[in-house]
Amino acid sequence: xxxxxxxxxxxxxxxxxxxxxxxxxxxxxxxxxxxxxxxxxxxxxxxxxxxxxxxxxxxxxxxxxxxxxxxxxxxxxxxxxxxxxxxxxxxxxxxxxxxxxxxxxxxxxxxxxxxxxxxxxxxxxxxxxxxxxxxxxxxxxxxxxxxxxxxxxxxxxxxxxxxxxxxxxxxxxxxxxxxxxxxxxxxxxxxxxxxxxxxxxxxxxxxxxxxxxxxxxxxxxxxxxxxxxxxxxxxxxxxxxxxxxxxxxxxxxxxxxxxxxxxxxxxxxxxxxxxxxxxxxxxxxxxxxxxxxxxxxxxxxxxxxxxxxxxxxxxxxxxxxxxxxxxxxxxxxxxxxxxxxxxxxxxxxxxxxxxxxxxxxxxxxxxxxxxxxxxxxxxxxxxxxxxxxxxxxxxxxxxxxxxxxxxxxxxxxxxxxxxxxxxxxxxxxxxxxxxxxxxxxxxxxxxxxxxxxxxxxxxxxxxxxxxxxxxxxxxxxxxxxxxxxxxxxxxx
Numbered sequence: 001x002x003x004x005x006x007x008x009x010x011x012x013x014x015x016x017x018x019x020x021x022x023x024x025x026x027x028x029x030x031x032x033x034x035x036x037x038x039x040x041x042x043x044x045x046x047x048x049x050x051x052x053x054x055x056x057x058x059x060x061x062x063x064x065x066x067x068x069x070x071x072x073x074x075x076x077x078x079x080x081x082x083x084x085x086x087x088x089x090x091x092x093x094x095x096x097x098x099x100x101x102x103x104x105x106x107x108x109x110x111x112x113x114x115x116x117x118x119x120x121x122x123x124x125x126x127x128x129x130x131x132x133x134x135x136x137x138x139x140x141x142x143x144x145x146x147x148x149x150x151x152x153x154x155x156x157x158x159x160x161x162x163x164x165x166x167x168x169x170x171x172x173x174x175x176x177x178x179x180x181x182x183x184x185x186x187x188x189x190x191x192x193x194x195x196x197x198x199x200x201x202x203x204x205x206x207x208x209x210x211x212x213x214x215x216x217x218x219x220x221x222x223x224x225x226x227x228x229x230x231x232x233x234x235x236x237x238x239x240x241x242x243x244x245x246x247x248x249x250x251x252x253x254x255x256x257x258x259x260x261x262x263x264x265x266x267x268x269x270x271x272x273x274x275x276x277x278x279x280x281x282x283x284x285x286x287x288x289x290x291x292x293x294x295x296x297x298x299x300x301x302x303x304x305x306x307x308x309x310x311x312x313x314x315x316x317x318x319x320x321x322x323x324x325x326x327x328x329x330x331x332x333x334x335x336x337x338x339x340x341x342x343x344x345x346x347x348x349x350x351x352x353x354x355x356x357x358x359x360x361x362x363x364x365x366x367x368x369x370x371x372x373x374x375x376x377x378x379x380x381x382x383x384x385x386x387x388x389x390x391x392x393x394x395x396x397x398x399x400x401x402x403x404x405x406x407x408x409x410x411x412x413x414x415x416x417x418x419x420x421x422x423x424x425x426x427x428x429x430x431x432x433x434x435x436x437x438x439x440x441x442x443x444x445x446x447x448x449x450x451x452x453x454x455x456x457x458x459x460x461x462x463x464x465x466x467x468x469x470x471x472x473x474x475x476x477x478x479x480x481x482x483x484x485x486x487x488x489x490x491x492x
């Protein structure tokens with residue numbers, strides 16, 4: 001490998017294409033210059049090392065320009081869904097302490113100033129194309145990644161920062177493992193880069209001097225067209241992408257350039273995975289099991305065909321264990337909580353949630369609440385989730401957050417939000433409601449849309465006389481979920 005990072009690649013391969021964003025093609029020289037100009041803009045805003053910059057942007061070159069600019073100043077980036085509701089934006093901005101929000105459009109009344117991305121070109125036009133004084137080089141981009149909290153509100157994952165060189169080497173560990181470190185590789189980002197995995201893989205590609213092809217939103221035919229046109233060699237997908245591709249029927253696109261498809265984020269139906277394996281060149285569809293907190297397992301196509309439904313064995317230098325409620329190791333075949341060793345042996349915590357942080361650790365292992373079992377060969381099979389997390393189309397949705405919005409409606413006396421089977425999305429959000437006054441399903445769905453991002457809103461509402469609760473008030477969600485999942489023949 002040559003130097004890591006856009007500055008090194010701008011020096012060594014200035015005319016190589018760094019980012020393809022629609023009709024725009026940025027070379028590494030241009031990307032570095034634009035990141036430098038953006039860094040000067042941030043410096044003018046008063047950003048200093050240790051500050052945070054929030055970005056609520058689509059998949060666009062400016063997301064990475066701002067990220068690398070922030071890195072030069074030692075500023076941490078807080079990625080937020082560009083579809084987030086105002087209430088969600090306020091939460092992320094206040095919780096993270098971000099000083100500025102870069103967004104798709106101008107907004108008033110938020111806790112911090114908002115920089116409308118449409119003004120980006122004018123803002124950087126007269127700024128120097130060289131790094132600000134004291135800029136870090138190499139400059140790793142540090143992200144404040146959020147995941148679920150005990151109340152349904154996302155919590156930031158905090159871990160000690162590694163020395164820069166160790167951080168950069170760790171960042172390219174996964175491509176190295178997959179044999180994807182050549183600068184001649186081309187990566188397609190077909191998932192939203194405000195999500196951990198698409199963002200991480202996109203950054204891997206740019207650190208290594210590869211070409212990053214961006215999709216603003218996923219379209220199956222466009223995805224295959226870009227693979228053929230740009231000679232894409234690797235990408236990251238989620239099962240809903242597979243479903244959309246299969247829905248096209250037999251394709252005439254030349255996909256022979258593809259070397260690797262990595263997929264995760266949601267359980268993939270066995271028949272879907274078998275079929276999508278036939279669409280692409282042989283032996284390129286790899287699966288992994290991971291979370292915002294870290295990587296856990298990996299499985300090759302050959303292994304998966306021998307162990308259909310498995311998410312693999314522990315990734316190199318990691319351990320995976322299945323423990324009972326008391327922390328005891330369970331034998332093969334017995335279902336329990338899945339525990340994983342942290343990447344690099346570095347412990348982490350959830351910001352502002354010491355109890356949640358303590359709950360997840362068992363010695364030097366942590367869990368995110370997934371249930372499963374190991375077979376005799378050490379392959380992990382996921383069976384259920386201890387928490388109520390809903391995964392729809394690869395996106396995490398926290399029922400408690402949706403329930404909190406529904407409870408604010410005057411007609412809602414009690415409610416439960418669960419994930420129910422969906423042939424395309426894996427799961428869809430369903431609300432089960434006890435009403436205290438007349439209200440329709442459409443009214444509640446519309447009410448949720450004014451307070452939540454669209455993907456979090458209920459797709460359907462069922463009205464019941466009484467929700468099943470224990471004497472201590474605990475809702476028996478399993479009872480609600482079972483009648484839907486029994487028909488699907490799966491639990492997750």
